Amino acid sequence: MRPIIVQPPDVSGAALAELKAWLGIRRPNEDALLESLLQASLSACEDAISLTPLVKIVEERLPNKAGSHCLTSRPIKNLSQIEAIGVDGARELIDGQAASLEFDEAGWAQLDIGEQSEASSVAVQVSVGISDIWEDLPPSLKQAIIRLSAFYFRERDQDRAEKMPIPSSVEALLRPWRELRLS
Numbered sequence: 001m002r003p004i005i006v007q008p009p010d011v012s013g014a015a016l017a018e019l020k021a022w023l024g025i026r027r028p029n030e031d032a033l034l035e036s037l038l039q040a041s042l043s044a045c046e047d048a049i050s051l052t053p054l055v056k057i058v059e060e061r062l063p064n065k066a067g068s069h070c071l072t073s074r075p076i077k078n079l080s081q082i083e084a085i086g087v088d089g090a091r092e093l094i095d096g097q098a099a100s101l102e103f104d105e106a107g108w109a110q111l112d113i114g115e116q117s118e119a120s121s122v123a124v125q126v127s128v129g130i131s132d133i134w135e136d137l138p139p140s141l142k143q144a145i146i147r148l149s150a151f152y153f154r155e156r157d158q159d160r161a162e163k164m165p166i167p168s169s170v171e172a173l174l175r176p177w178r179e180l181r182l183s
Helices: 014-023 028-049 139-154 168-177
Strands: 004-007 056-063 067-070 076-085 091-093 099-103 109-113 121-128
Touching (some): 014 028, 014 139, 028 139, 099 121, 109 121
Antiparallel strands (some): 056 121, 067 109, 076 091
């Protein structure tokens, strides 16, 4: 199951200013559109490299079974909370003795669930991302996100814009960030 975004990354400051400068836009009347294009670009880059560029808080739901469960989001910075979700949808915080989160150096995390409860699933909220703020994001990722946002802006009136592949200039900037995985 894809993680649920609880708090999206903040793109209203430096990221928006950089995109506006790239596009030559000075007036604030396009800000909401540009912020949504930045969010879409962040998401597309995340899908392409399997890493979250800018910090956001996500929730992952896991089955309530004893043992270790690997979280899919990365790189995980810290744990916000762990809750048990009952059959009726009611949530209850889980303490550190019933479940714990273990991190590795690559940003992966595993949730170890101990004692069983009546909950149907477990919700884990984590802060995930390479950089906390736009200014600290590596230059190649910033450039990829800005270029992709500009591409989306130029193609916004085309029916095919969402179906088009990521431009090769953006692909080239993302390539060093991809990890090869054996399936």
